[in-house]
Amino acid sequence: MTHPLFHPDAEEISLPAILTALGDETRLNIIAILARNGERAMTCGQFLELGSKTALSYHVAKLREAGVINVRPDGTKRLLTLRRVDLEGRFPGFLDSIIASANTIPLRENPIAANAADPAGETEWT
Amino acid sequence: MTHPLFHPDAEEISLPAILTALGDETRLNIIAILARNGERAMTCGQFLELGSKTALSYHVAKLREAGVINVRPDGTKRLLTLRRVDLEGRFPGFLDSIIASANTIPLRENPIAANAADPAGETEWT
DNA sequence: TCCTTTGTTCAATGATCCTTGAACTATTGA
């Protein structure tokens, strides 16, 4: 690995950058689903209903570079997690209000939300 | 007046639209200053340090169309106010978290913030 | 080793964004 994936330091996360990153339906769906999934990491492949492989790669990079998510290589996969602590420290209450609001989006605009909710947390992702 | 200024109904305000509207330094400054100004309305002209007349007109329209601010004609002026109640009803906690965070932006990125703060509320706007 | 899985990179395309200056409208006050 010549260079690890870039992540801004917590104190460098900028509000306009975060707002821009989240001002897109696909990316908003990604973080809403990540949030519903609790602390469990998810892979890019679990979001394929939201777009093509290439498009997801693009949007995930946007979220990562803005400081919204952390991306950690794991074999051929990438494990995505929300940067909850960093975001709460920098912009208190912001992420929670976004997530609460995003969860009110109708399911037909949010196709895999039902799967992501998965209260038992025992879904076998393929 | 052939058509009054368009404002989305409160229940039509969309989260991605708001996030996109606020994902711009100029527009974020506008709402931060509006917020610091309390309930008092402000005119476009009071934001001229943030950009040209044309640019301000553009950004104010974006904020209005997204449902972030209300714009009311008053003579040759436009009176701008935050749609606090509508936003709080639709996305609880969101606006407050944005405003609190935006107020931490250094003043050199936020040139007229010192004026807008104006605790006595007695500034003579020219 | 070969194949599969998972995701990235690249170039191309069309769409949208932000800024600018010039011209314009509408309202107010002298």
Place this chain on the structure above:
DNA sequence: TCAATAGTTCAAGGATCATTGAACAAAGGA
């Protein structure tokens, strides 16, 4: 009526954005 004030509209420009398909790379399993 005339001029000043406040803001809008328009067309043009360059910049950035989101999507696509093809090619690529890296890791793991058979």
